[in-house]
Amino acid sequence: MDCIHQRAYDALMECDVDLKVAKVKQLAQDWSADLISVECEPFEPISVVDPGRPTLPELVLPKNLPKRRLGSKEGQAALMHSIAHIEFNAINLALDALYRFQGLPKEYYGDWLRVCTEEAYHFQMVREHLATLGYEYGDFPAHNGLWEMTFKTSHDPLVRMALVPRTLEARGLDVSPPMMKKLRAVGDHRGVEILKILLHDEIGHVWVGNRWFHYLCEQRGVRYFDVFQELVDEYLTGQLKGPFNYEARRQAGFTEEELEWLKNWE
Numbered sequence: 001m002d003c004i005h006q007r008a009y010d011a012l013m014e015c016d017v018d019l020k021v022a023k024v025k026q027l028a029q030d031w032s033a034d035l036i037s038v039e040c041e042p043f044e045p046i047s048v049v050d051p052g053r054p055t056l057p058e059l060v061l062p063k064n065l066p067k068r069r070l071g072s073k074e075g076q077a078a079l080m081h082s083i084a085h086i087e088f089n090a091i092n093l094a095l096d097a098l099y100r101f102q103g104l105p106k107e108y109y110g111d112w113l114r115v116c117t118e119e120a121y122h123f124q125m126v127r128e129h130l131a132t133l134g135y136e137y138g139d140f141p142a143h144n145g146l147w148e149m150t151f152k153t154s155h156d157p158l159v160r161m162a163l164v165p166r167t168l169e170a171r172g173l174d175v176s177p178p179m180m181k182k183l184r185a186v187g188d189h190r191g192v193e194i195l196k197i198l199l200h201d202e203i204g205h206v207w208v209g210n211r212w213f214h215y216l217c218e219q220r221g222v223r224y225f226d227v228f229q230e231l232v233d234e235y236l237t238g239q240l241k242g243p244f245n246y247e248a249r250r251q252a253g254f255t256e257e258e259l260e261w262l263k264n265w266e
């Protein structure tokens, strides 16, 4: 039997976009056919500064990303490209969650493999739409924020769950509805349709983050709400960004106590 960590690592380090997607699909199939083990020989996680990705897009600092108006076709494509880049990174971060954190319950790996498969599907869908606009993934520069936080939280699954799915990915829930509004305004109906699917699925992904964050807090006998506030202080200088999509966050498993607390940043 193949080991989940080895197979996820192999897909994580794959630089070719199509091969990476194919490896994710094959892993999901093998998992369903019960060909993948979660009880593997000890496997030493390494620090992945740079996961497998194509040479393009060029990675730049967020402040160096050119501002484009959504009114032009190029602007519309640039927005789709930024979404494609998030989805591509999301494949890698799900693979990293599968590879790096070992000895967790089997359901953890089932959950993250489902997330990974959906991210690959999202990436392909956004990429196809981008192609209809005359562009492909790699044509615009992009920033590396999502992976940087993934890297910074490599030492502890609790910290990872708190800051990647529950913070950065949850931010996607907040910004989706205004983005849909903009796309509707420029007549990009397929773009709106895609964002609806993404929002629906991302609620499930944040839910997975919440599930395992709560699990790990319980196991360590710490209170999730206190831990989360400490982590926001430590990693995000105590700042979150609003406004928030409370309904989507509620569905994704944020508690009423947390939703109330978020109002501090409205």
Ligand SMILES: [Fe+2]
Binding pocket: 087, 090, 118, 119, 122, 198, 202
């Ligand atoms: Fe996604």
